[in-house]
Amino acid sequence: MIDLEVLKSHLTTKWVGRDRLFLKQTDSTNNLAKNPPHVLVHGSLVLTEYQLKGRGQSDKSWFGDAYKNLYFSIYTKPLKIEGLFLLSLISALSIVESIRSYHLFHPLMNQMRFKWPNDVYVGKYKIAGILTENIFQGGLLKATVVGTGWNINQDQFPINLQDKASSLRLLFPENWIREELLARYLNFFEHYYTLWESQPNELVRILNSHLLGYNMPVRVVVDGLKLPGVYTCLGVDVQGHLRVLNKEKEVDTFTYEQIRIYPV
Structure with missing residues (x-):
């Protein structure tokens, strides 16, 4: 099970992931973030070991075992509406940067990209998906929830997904510690979220350099x-x-x- 103290020990953030809501299982972390048992704050992390109804864009289901992967959402309260969808790409970029920060000498490390609009790929294999949802109240934006499903130690997939989906464990010969990976992700997410607020043009330049198909x-x-x-x-x-x-x-x-x- 995810050890929240280990996660905390690797965090360098000021606000992302400092408030945490953890349940062993829930229908989806996005739904939990939109209807929490207590008030969430900007940067709250909503985390579970298993999603009963994990989903992606267009209500597509998400396959993954319990206690092996990462299923989480970040609750944000944006100060601007312009470019809200970039938060999905920030999540994808944070996944890519988290993996690259291990500096593994592996040919697949150069084949990590995110695919428009919300998936992360290593070569031909999808390893993560993002679903971003906005919460409105009285016609005004109240919050944006960025949900992520990330295959970490998944060791098998249904036959119909074996040529499409994979996990870090299957692709890279590493012992992946989920708490450390998640902390690295949260550290990168806060950095790029701040860039979105203050230097959106620089953020877009970085995002495009990781976008599958860019300038092609x-x-x-x-x-x-x-x-x-x-x-x-x-x-x-x-x-x-x-x-x-x-x-x-x-x-x-x-x-x-x-x-x-x-x-x-």
Whole structure:
């Protein structure tokens, strides 16, 4: 089981993860964060060992065993609305940076990217997914919950997922300590969240350098329809929108709900 004292010993944050809500199991940490048993504060960490109804974008289910992986949400109270979707990408970036901070000499370390809009990949394998949800009260933004499912020590997957999903344990020959990984993630999350508030252009530059398909030819699907031809992915902007260059050399901009891209 997750040892909260070990987690705390690795934290260097000022506010992310300092307040913690832990349950052995819950339907989903995002739901728990939206309906907590006590008041949450900016940066509260909601953590569980097992999600009964873990989900991702478009209500897709999330597969994972108990006591092997990381299932958590961060409760935030943003001071601005501009670029809220970038918080999903900050979570993805924090996962990538957490793994890279171990400085492993392994060829797959150079194949870590996040895929628009909310998945983290190592090579062809998905290792994490993010679901960000906003809470409104009286028409005003009250909070944003950034939920993450991260495969750490998962050692087997259903047949239908074996060529799509994997875990750190299966990909890298390391003894992954979940508390230390989570602490590293939280440390990076606070750093990049602060950058989002103060230097969004610099954050976007860093995000794009880790985005799968950035500055590459891609196929584009908009609102479920595959568009003809090949586009060039220009990356995200400070609004959290994805930009692509079309065949007429014009820039088209889309929200995360609208567009999916696939490198050629």
